Amino acid sequence: xxxxxxxxxxxxxxxxxxxxxxxxxxxxxxxxxxxxxxxxxxxxxxxxxxxxxxxxxxxxxxxxxxxxxxxxxxxxxxxxxxxxxxxxxxxxxxxxxxxxxxxxxxxxxxxxxxxxxxxxxxxxxxxxxxxxxxxxxxxxxxxxxxxxxxxxxxxxxxxxxxxxxxxxxxxxxxxxxxxxxxxxxxxxxxxxxxxxxxxxxxxxxxxxxxxxxxxxxxxxxxxxxxxxxxxxxxxxxxxxxxxxxxxxxxxxxxxxxxxxxxxxxxxxxxxxxxxxxxxxxxxxxxxxxxxxxxxxxxxxxxxxxxxxxxxxxxxxxxxxxxxxxxxxxxxxxxxxxxxxxxxxxxxxxxxxxxxxxxxxxxxxxxxxxxxxxxxxxxxxxxxxxxxxxxxxxxxxxxxxxxxxxxxxxxxxxxxxxxxxxxxxxxxxxxxxxxxxxxxxxxxxxxxxxxxxxxxxxxxxxxxxxxxxxxxxxxxxxxxxxxxxxxxxxxxxxxxxxxxxxxxxxxxxxxxxxxxxxxxxxxxxxxxxxxxxxxxxxxxxxxxxxxxxxxxxxxxxxxxxxxxxxxxxxxxxxxxxxxxxxxxxxxxxxxxxxxxxxxxxxxxx
Numbered sequence: 001x002x003x004x005x006x007x008x009x010x011x012x013x014x015x016x017x018x019x020x021x022x023x024x025x026x027x028x029x030x031x032x033x034x035x036x037x038x039x040x041x042x043x044x045x046x047x048x049x050x051x052x053x054x055x056x057x058x059x060x061x062x063x064x065x066x067x068x069x070x071x072x073x074x075x076x077x078x079x080x081x082x083x084x085x086x087x088x089x090x091x092x093x094x095x096x097x098x099x100x101x102x103x104x105x106x107x108x109x110x111x112x113x114x115x116x117x118x119x120x121x122x123x124x125x126x127x128x129x130x131x132x133x134x135x136x137x138x139x140x141x142x143x144x145x146x147x148x149x150x151x152x153x154x155x156x157x158x159x160x161x162x163x164x165x166x167x168x169x170x171x172x173x174x175x176x177x178x179x180x181x182x183x184x185x186x187x188x189x190x191x192x193x194x195x196x197x198x199x200x201x202x203x204x205x206x207x208x209x210x211x212x213x214x215x216x217x218x219x220x221x222x223x224x225x226x227x228x229x230x231x232x233x234x235x236x237x238x239x240x241x242x243x244x245x246x247x248x249x250x251x252x253x254x255x256x257x258x259x260x261x262x263x264x265x266x267x268x269x270x271x272x273x274x275x276x277x278x279x280x281x282x283x284x285x286x287x288x289x290x291x292x293x294x295x296x297x298x299x300x301x302x303x304x305x306x307x308x309x310x311x312x313x314x315x316x317x318x319x320x321x322x323x324x325x326x327x328x329x330x331x332x333x334x335x336x337x338x339x340x341x342x343x344x345x346x347x348x349x350x351x352x353x354x355x356x357x358x359x360x361x362x363x364x365x366x367x368x369x370x371x372x373x374x375x376x377x378x379x380x381x382x383x384x385x386x387x388x389x390x391x392x393x394x395x396x397x398x399x400x401x402x403x404x405x406x407x408x409x410x411x412x413x414x415x416x417x418x419x420x421x422x423x424x425x426x427x428x429x430x431x432x433x434x435x436x437x438x439x440x441x442x443x444x445x446x447x448x449x450x451x452x453x454x455x456x457x458x459x460x461x462x463x464x465x466x467x468x469x470x471x472x473x474x475x476x477x478x479x480x481x482x483x484x485x486x487x488x489x490x491x492x493x494x495x496x497x498x499x500x501x502x503x504x505x506x507x508x509x510x511x512x513x514x515x516x517x518x519x520x521x522x523x524x525x526x527x528x529x530x531x532x533x534x535x536x537x538x539x540x541x542x543x544x545x546x547x548x549x550x551x552x553x554x555x556x557x558x559x560x561x562x563x564x565x566x567x568x569x570x571x572x573x574x575x576x577x578x579x580x581x582x583x584x585x586x587x588x589x590x591x592x593x594x595x596x597x598x599x600x601x602x603x604x
Contacts, residue, residue: 035161041259043215049253052188057117065220091217125236138231198423198452252300383558428504436483453502
């Protein structure tokens with residue numbers, strides 16, 4: 001991050017001196033437009049690029065900023081620079097309210113969110129047009145004095161736009177390298193998993209949305225004075241958000257500097273066509289470029305350059321030297337007080353479930369389930385497919401809300417609270433089908449729960465901790481690979497590493513052995529034994545019986561959403577009703593077919 005900030009600082013110092021080179025005012029106006037679009041596209045990217053929530057309403061927030069500045073400066077004689085914080089506040093307020101409402105509904109994602117923000121644009125335009133804010137003729141700012149920042153008006157606008165661009169770029173850069181940015185990227189790849197691993201997804205989305213809107217409002221306030229005339233017909237259109245999206249996608253939405261690259265290229269391209277009296281052709285070129293980028297450059301210009309020319313770090317060299325050594329703050333899970341307790345009937349109850357019910361459109365996946373997990377044990381959760389095992393893990397981790405019942409962890413109620421709060425209390429899980437964050441490296445995947453789990457570590461400490469768990473699971477050599485480059489065995493162990501990085505007291509393993517070869521199963525069993533030896537309580541859902549019998553202290557058998565049996569593994573698996581659940585009921589009689597007595601003919 002320090003190198004990136006230094007690069008921005010050097011660029012800023014050079015750009016500050018540009019007006020003193022003696023350029024004509026025309027070129028300063030062109031540079032103003034480049035900075036203007038850099039600020040707009042970068043502000044859009046904070047939400048839509050980082051978290052994946054595409055917004056078509058950026059024109060609304062930009063327009064709110066324009067009208068706030070226009071009305072305050074022309075109607076109330078408030079100095080122009082004082083109106084910019086108000087423009088940011090009004091746009092942020094509208095965005096935050098819209099975000100709080102829309103982000104509460106899980107169904108409002110993807111195209112639905114895009115349509116919602118587009119509809120918000122037309123709602124704002126209608127309100128502005130039919131109220132005294134505009135009233136129809138628009139708002140003139142020709143009488144508003146331009147602040148004397150530079151020796152001329154064009155220089156002043158140049159510096160204002162440069163300041164806005166630098167502000168948005170620096171904010172994007174800081175977020176990119178912060179926990180906040182990591183959480184947004186996780187939301188982009190898999191929001192549900194991010195929440196379960198501890199990311200407060202709702203709060204992060206609202207904050208990112210409000211910040212994106214605030215920056216757009218500032219840009220709008222500056223642009224209002226630049227154009228000197230504000231009207232709804234020129235502001236609240238689909239063209240502005242489409243242009244911003246094109247710039248961000250062209251440059252690369254996954255990098256803080258991507259929108260800067262895209263905005264510069266598109267602005268220069270549009271100016272070239274406009275200067276050559278081919279404005280219509282320029283718009284056609286924008287559409288063609290957008291199609292080509294989507295089809296052939298999904299990572300954008302900057303993403304493609306980084307992927308092609310920037311080599312991945314060598315894992316052996318980047319690996320901290322002390323990852324194999326335990327320390328007091330990370331690496332090895334803490335031993336419970338007095339050492340690891342021997343699991344038994346008198347062991348402390350860590351997780352308690354009472355009357356748990358979960359229904360899906362009337363179908364009961366769990367029905368009045370009572371279950372206790374004792375500290376220090378490996379509890380096996382068995383049952384045929386569809387019996388409710390994975391559903392229990394889903395409700396215990398907060399992935400699904402309970403329909404009825406209560407669940408407590410260390411005596412504190414966790415039913416009804418957010419999944420990220422459950423993760424923060426010390427519960428972690430794996431997924432039956434691995435669900436890594438596709439665009440994060442293996443190291444970043446494992447560092448994320450260390451940042452958001454029970455310990456809430458800062459990024460550098462979390463990455464150091466992640467190296468330990470990659471060593472622990474044998475994935476250290478693949479630290480800088482993407483999940484798509486791993487085989488199934490490695491992805492399963494990535495699930496282990498990611499769950500362990502949260503430093504859980506309770507680790508829930510959901511069929512982690514499925515799809516593995518016998519030798520890979522042996523490796524996984526040995527790994528689970530090592531995890532248990534460090535004092536971690538484990539809830540083990542599995543179909544591989546030899547692993548269950550070798551690992552589990554107790555087992556609970558589910559059948560059709562209810563608890564069928566509970567106890568020691570050998571005793572439970574010998575029960576006739578458990579055998580019948582797995583193998584089916586025996587035939588009513590196994591005797592040989594009756595044979596008619598001699599002399600009596602059997603009738604067909």
